[in-house]
């Protein structure tokens with residue numbers, strides 16, 4: 001299970017400061033009363049940004065691992081929210097999805113690029129639409145576009161800010177902004193999620 005690690009750092013700062021060492025979870029989210037064998041677990045590694053580690057806790061009774069994902073990182077996709085934002089922002093400003101894809105991910109063929117980009121654009125726009133419904137007093141007048149939300153909030157890097165604003169709703173918002181899986185099956189594997197045998201269910205990261 002992913003838990004938000006409130007952390008006002010870029011991906012690079014998170015790595016250079018080894019900020020996962022500052023993550024803490026004082027009690028088990030499943031058993032706040034305690035007595036379930038809740039304890040700190042080993043960190044796991046993400047490939048991107050290089051050097052990233054994620055702090056984890058484990059509930060023995062619930063057989064559940066809790067990963068503390070910092071606000072700068074994408075959920076269930078490799079890399080940072082800033083990287084996702086750059087892709088979605090470029091599509092919003094391009095005349096078409098295909099036009100935006102021309103300069104992206106040149107190592108794979110265009111249909112693969114289109115899927116890669118479309119997955120990010122659809123997930124983020126779905127999150128913004130859901131967020132408008134959940135917080136109408138805050139976002140009612142905003143188009144469900146990153147550019148509109150950034151202008152409304154007066155920030156450049158809008159996704160990490162939205163991770164904070166939407167904190168109570170992260171389980172209702174699709175990854176990579178929220179913690180709900182992109183798709184029940186499929187999705188995009190971050191190879192770094194192939195963890196050694198242990199109690200962490202790999203299905204969390206499809």
Ligand SMILES: [Zn+2]
Nearest residue numbers: 028031036059
């Ligand atoms: Zn527990």
